[in-house]
Amino acid sequence: MTRRCVHQARHRCFLLSLSLLAVCLLKLVHVKVTLRDGIYYDVAGGFSGTDGAQAYDINCTGVYELDPVEVGKALAIKRKVTVNVDDDGTVALTSDCQTFVTARGYGGVPVSEAERGFPLAYSMVVHKNAPMVERILHAIYAPHNVYCIHYDQKSSPAFRRAAQNLARCLPNVFIASKLESVEYAHISRLNADLNCLSDLLRSEVKWRYVINLCGQDFPLKSNGELVSELKQLNGSNMLESSRPSKLKRRRFSFRHELKNVPYEYRRIPVKTAAPKDAPPHGIEVFIGSAYFVLSRNFVEHVSSSWVAKDFLAWSADTYSPDEHFWASLVRVPGVPGHVARSEADISDLRSKTRLVKWNYLEGNLYPACTGEHMRSVCIYGAAELRWLLNYGHWFANKFDPRVDPVLIRCLEEKLMEKRKAPGYSPNINITIGCAKTTQQTQQDEKEDTIQRMKFPVDLLAGVSQAELERLAHNYMEDLLYSNPDSPEHLVLSDSTQVRPTCCTSALPQPPPSCLHRIQRTARLLHQ
Incomplete structure (x- = not known):
């Protein structure tokens, strides 16, 4: 007994x-970020669930083509899924470097000879959301490039460990040697980039251009595409540089003091009544953004220039100096790749560094935001995939998987497709319950992808809106309703067939008259 x-x-x-x-x-191997309603989202971009009721197969090509079924499903997922950012998950994922590098495919990134001969450097100034930081790094990664990560001294212990693990696992990634406690619109934000630039200049990698990113950016070009376009700059720089408005002149015409404030940022530079002296060395102040693409020659010149050092010291008590420092220095005569002061303004639409959508310009310069707004800036949604990839910019801001996880995954897929990475899969499977895994299902999905809409959107810019809508309506009627058993019909778990009405615009963004039809499909999916 x-x-x-x-x-x-x-x-x-x-x-x-x-x-x-x-x-x-x-x-360790399949770190998951837990979601509500029995759905989780993993770092590799997949969706799964536990209730066995439905299966969502999001086809990114369909989302790109503004297929109403796919966009509708993306909207349903956006409403149903809430991502809880988990820095500890990334710590666990990166705790075993061999497993991490293998699972995420860092060791198998294909690189051309042209790319190897034109290495790039990155300054990543981040402070939270380690899973997103890893996804940005994964999207821009190439083994011959070099990456500096600057994390905020105020970042959580888990976030710091995740960043340190990334640097430990990848030999061309390192943590900045000097870390700042970054405050919004303060000189500390500019200093964070300068610390990385100083370290990057000491790197053994003889990079040609350096690019700075934050934790809500994402690339729109593959490394090969970026190298091809950077070569065409012939040593010049790419950044915004415009003459300041009267309102923005106040940012550097008066001294600012860092003070506690009773709202979001808690500490920001506050304008005082004390006027500032004129900038040193006769520098004319231009304004732009914090984002830049700078040549190595320009960075080397700035790092050893007393003009630049004096201007940096003068900028210390201004508001958001990172938005005028680079924009002004690039206009100084004699700097490598300088832009003459007499030349026209370089706005954010001319500069390819960052595609940002402001709500007060939506409907005029670009289509409406399909995600959410934060401080007048659009956090992009899945319906903007085509617009983002076709606009011509190299990077965009802002992205947040908590706002729209499908868009980021589809961008990852499109970049993988361009890089022709081993093991590339044309679809992401979003599943609640058991996903289809049979050979027949895979073949059906492949045929479904081939048959998806190939409407010549970008060739119809000169056609009237009414004619575009009529053409799109006729096309979708033929495509969707010619066969009642067509896989383009969306079948819900109770066998109900959803036949979306035409809502495919011949513009990169569906018009408002179409959006409610996509949303109706999404509501049916959500029920």
Whole structure:
């Protein structure tokens, strides 16, 4: 009897140990960010669930082509899924470097000879959301480039560990040697980039251009495409540089003091009544953004220039100096790749550094935001995928998986497609319950992808809106309703067939008259 009890105890201990080991392995290899309603989202971009009721197969090509079924499903997922950012998950994912590098494919990034001969450097100034930082790094990664990560001294311990693990696992990634406690619109934000630039100049990698990113940016071009376009700059720089308005002149005409404030940022530079002296060395102040693409020659010149150092010191008590420092220095005569002061303004639409959508310009300069707004800036939604990829910019801001996880995954997929990475998969599968995995299903999905809409959107810019809507309506009627059993019909779990009415615009963004039809499809999916 005693022997039997001992045997049972050992058996239970063995099962318990095995269960704990399985949990640890799952945490390490397939880190998940837990979501509500039985759905989770993993770092590799997939969706799964636990209730066994429905299956969502989002086709990114369909989203790109503004297929109403795919866009509608993306909207349904956006409403149903809430991502809880988990820095600890990224810490676990990166704790075993070999597993991390293999699982995320860092060791198999294809690189051309043209890319190897034109290495790039990145300054990543980040402070939160480690899973998103890793996804940005993964999207821009190439083994011959070099990457500096500057994390805020105020960042959480888990975020700092995640960043340190990334640097430990990838030999061409490192943490900035000097870290700032970054405050909004303060000189500390500019200093963070300058710290990385100083470290990058000491790197063994002889990079040609340096690009700075924040934690809500994402690339719109592959590394190869970016290299091809950067070569055409012939040593010049790419950044915004415009003459300041009367309102923006106040940012650098008066001294500012860092003070506590009772709202979001808690500490920001506040304007005082004390006027500032004129900028040193006769520098004319231009304004732009914090984002830049700078040549190595320009960075080397600035790092050793007393003019630049004096201007930096003068800028210390201004508001958001990162938005005028680079924009002004690039206009100084004699700097590598300088822009003459007499030349026209370089706005954010002319500069390819960052595509930002402001709500007060939506409907005039670009289509409406399909995600959410934060301080007048659009956090992009999935319906903007085509517009983002076709606009011509190199990077865009802002992205947030908590606002729209489908868009980021589709951007990842399109970049993978361009890079022709091994193991590339044309679809993401968003599944609640058991996903289809049979060979027949894969073949059906492949045929479905081939048959998806190939409407010549960008060739119809000169056609009237009414004619475009009529053409789109006729096309979708033919495509969707010619066969009642067509896979383009969306079949819900209760066998209900959803036949969306025409809502495919011949513009990169569906017009408002179409959006309610997409949303109706999304509501049906959500029920």
